[in-house]
Amino acid sequence: MTPQQGAQQTLLSASDLYCERDDRVLFEGLALSITDGELIQLAGPNGAGKTTLLRLLAGLNRDFEGQLLWHDVPLMTVYPEYAGNRLYMGHLSAVKKSLTALENLRWLTAQDRPSEKQLWEALEHVALAGYEHTPCLQLSAGQQRRVALARLKISRAPLWILDEPFTALDKDGVSWLEGELQAHVSNGGAVIITSHHALEGIPGLRRLELGGVV
């Protein structure tokens, strides 16, 4: 094995990003790159542009200047491939209230084609065993968030892009999610996350502070 093969791979890199909203510059000249085994936490005050940057990195927001590369290829030219290799979770969880936890998870993970057994196991992992056939309407906000987070157990995507995943989670949920992030990173995955939550003790953690000076 040559040293090259053992070296870490750059998954996603961004350079010279410039983005403005309502005549306000959110960031300019921003550069960022993430390799496997890394976790980048975007921090900054409310309105600093964390979600905007996240959506931009996820390929959802195309109203910006600069360059985004996925494995050194411009991201938009390989978008379907990129979409299959990154998991994006916005702060809206796409959970339908009148469907059950299981039905919601089945839709959320449709592209991974999980077996019924995997779905049940994933729900058990997020402490929703026994709630599989409960309409999400009857679940608490934290439990609904857990339904959405259960897809982390099923996804095979190496890059996770998560927007405030800790919202509404209780203490157990927070430590479960921290464990998941840690496990993903040590298995060679990469995570980009926005959170006001202090992430500690995760190897490969980097923090990126966004301006917020208006």
Add this chain to the structure above:
Amino acid sequence: MSLVRATVRRDLLLAARNPGEWANPLMFFLMVAALFPMAVDPNPEFLAKIAGGVIWVAALLATLLSLDSLYRADVEDGSLEQWLASGESLYAMSLGKALVHWCISGLPLTLMSPLLGVMLHLPEEAYFALFISLAVGTPVLSLLGAVGAALTASLRSGGLLLALLILPLYVPVLIFAASAVYHAGIGMAYNGQVAMLGAMLALALALTPFAAGAALKLNLSR
């Protein structure tokens, strides 16, 4: 394609869980037909002449009524974001959404139309024309309407705007469909009108999902 299939399945399931979503327009359709003879001359000969037109106008408005919510919930709960993030073809997605919409609005309207025909003394010869014109015409309404629904999805009260955008596009469908039913009623050929409706359907199937997909992208690119 797996997400498209899952979305069609989920939307049908959602419709089954919230019967109001598809039952309300259907009730509206029924009420128009029930009230109309009371407000105008109830003479069967008079009603027979206008039945086709009344049923078609009611079907068109009932469809419009159900369109407003087509994409709104998906925008609000983040489902739409997940579609876009999935990298799957938006063409297939919007086509799937429009077809589900037809299944829960146009299809029940079509199946119920003979009943309305009886209520409005539709001439016997016109039943088949009514049925076929609705079967071919209502999918066009769903497909065209989906474009308007996609454009107005992120507006809080887009209902009126939606009607303004879409009604002009509905007019040709209405003219050809009502004329088919009328001509069938007086014993004339109506295959020309139905062929026109078929052509509109083919065109709408091919083109409107592109427009709806592009409109959905606009909703989210902010």
